[in-house]
Amino acid sequence: MNTVEVSQFAGLALAIIALLGHAKGFFSSGEKLLEERVEKLEKRTDLMGEKVQQLDSDMKHLPDRDTAHRMEITIERMAGQLATLDKSLQGQLAALDERMKPVDALGRRLQEFLLDRARS
Secondary structure, three states, X not given: OOHHHHHHHHHHHHHHHHHHHHHHHHHHHHHHHHHXXXXXXXXXXXXXXXXXXXXXXXXXXXXXXXXXXXXXXXXXXXXXXXHHHHXXXXXXXXXXXXXXXXXXXXXXXXXXXXXXXXXX
């Protein structure tokens, strides 16, 4: 092999290497786009994971099904007690109104007496 043949093989080898470099660049351009998309998806996945953790911690503070049921029963009992108390108070107020009628009549007569005295 002489230098001319070696230089031809070297030129051919360099040409093949250059073509392979261009082919790699051509095919890896799509790979770069895919990598960018994967990175974006990883970021979104991380954000979603954080949101799920936050919701999980918030859910721990909320009442569960049994607690909510007990609260409903307690509220119903309180409503019943308030209704009973309301009826009792209405009866007591009616009785108090009946007891105050003579005092009202006395006050009216006293007022009439004083007005008559003031006129004379």
